Amino acid sequence: MNFKAIAIAAAAAAVATSGQAADLPSDIAPVDYVRINDAYGAGFFVLPGTETAIKIGGRVRIDLKINNLTDDEDFGGVDDDGDARNNQNFRARANIRVDTRTQSELGLIRTFADFQFTSDTDGRGNEGVELNAGYVQVGGFTFGRASSTFDLWLGDLSTNTFDRHISDDTVWQASYTYAVANGLTLAASVEDNSDRQHDIIDGTAAGNTVPTFVAKALLNQGWGWAGVSGAVTKLDAVDADSSEIGFGIAGGFGFNLDVIAPGDALNFQVAYADGALAYVGADETADAVLSGGDLEANTAWSVATGYKHNWTSELASGLEASYLDVEAGEETADFNDFNEVVVASSLEYRPVSGLLFSAGAAWKQKDVDGGDKNDAATLNFRVERSF
Known part of the structure; x- marks a missing residue:
């Protein structure tokens, strides 16, 4: 091949290459890869x-929960349809x-939604989805x-x-939390009391006419925590001559006992309520008694404590106990003073993360004044995977 032929071939290749290049787009959009953001923790x-x-x-x-482990207790009972509950209950x-x-000129904007699906043998046919939690946070507001x-x-x-x-x-709420300094936070909230409201004995509860007002001061330090909280609500019934004010107060503290084992903690809490017994953790009870048109608020106090010990990084155990004392505003055939004690323990094994x-x-x-003293016991076995 002579020099003239080589030159002609090179020129032809150059023309073909420039033509193909002209067909390509001049601007190629960059690929927007998914970016990791660990500023808020793992997984974001x-x-x-x-x-x-x-x-x-x-x-x-x-x-798997196994009930009715004592002879004189009636934990199982019947459901809303009058059918006997099982002595064992499976739940998924x-x-x-x-x-x-999202960071903004208003501060951090956060949204959180927790959708919960439950199916158990005491509620077959009632499976569904509930919004366990769902809120928007803007700065200190929730x-x-x-x-x-x-x-x-x-x-x-x-x-x-x-x-x-x-x-x-x-609960449904509108609240504000303010970080003061050195681990101290102050919070105030307006809350719906529907989930906390109990029955009125010998009367028909009227539901909520005003929201509940709540306040809290909480201190978190390296040694542990301490806090106090209070709530004021309205107590009413259709047949009552007038409404009453209900309230609850609580205080507690906890110690981080890393000196014993990493993650160990001891906690203690006490609470008092007048006409708002949910604030002392009292369930299956009443907030007041209606007598002759007058609302007589029931009162209660409770104390609770617990210790969690980590034997190894995978194995832990805990022991918690509480005592509740309820006094009726006026004792009736349907409601009397009572006290209740609960002791619970657990053994927990985490072989891998999650x-x-x-x-x-x-x-x-449960010991009812002038009535029976009933015992109840239960066992629970759980497998849980978090992701």
Whole structure:
């Protein structure tokens, strides 16, 4: 091949290459890869095309609860249809949680939704989805369904046994939390009392006519925590001559006992309520007695404590106990003074992150003034996977 032929071939190749290049787009959009954002903790990533960090997680729980372990207790009873409940109950529960965070000129904007699915042998045919929690936070403000501002220590046992006498409720609210300094926060809230309201003995409850007002001061330090909270609500009934004011107050503290083992904690809490017994963790009771048109508020106080010990990084156990004392505003055939004690324990094993195997046992005794003293005991076995 001579030099002239080589030159002609090179020129032809150059023309073909320039023609193909002219057919390609001049600007290629960059690929918007998903970015990790760990500023809010593990699991958050940035939604493409936005500055919003999102985390999708949840858990699945499987429970077996064995009841009626004592001779004189009536824990099983009957359901709303008059059918006998089982002495054992199997439950499957799944939670899907969506958490978003966005920085703005108003501060951090957060949304959180927790969708809960439950199916158990005591409620077959009633399976469904509920919004366990759902709220919007803008700066220090919270709007929606979230843990009550009143609540302090919620207990540490990872089992499903008898409830200790501790206030632990998720309520509709509008609240504001202000961080003062050095771990001290102040909070105030306006809350719907529907989930906390109990019966009126010999009267028809009128429901909520005004919201509940709640305030709390909480101190968190390296040694532990301390806090006080209070709530004021309205007590009413259709047949009552006038309404009454109900209230609840609580105080507590906890110590981090890392000197014994990492993660160990000892907690203590006391509460008092007048006409608002949910604030002392009293269930299956009444807020007041209607007598001759007058509302006589029932009063109660409770004390609760618990210790959680970590034997190893995978194995832990806990013991909690509480005592409740209820005094009727006026004793009737349907309502008398009573006290109740609950003791609960758990053994928890976490072989890998997010996986829990636990076993729990609990005992309670209710002593009614002038009536019976009944005992109850239960066992619970749980497998839980969180993600």
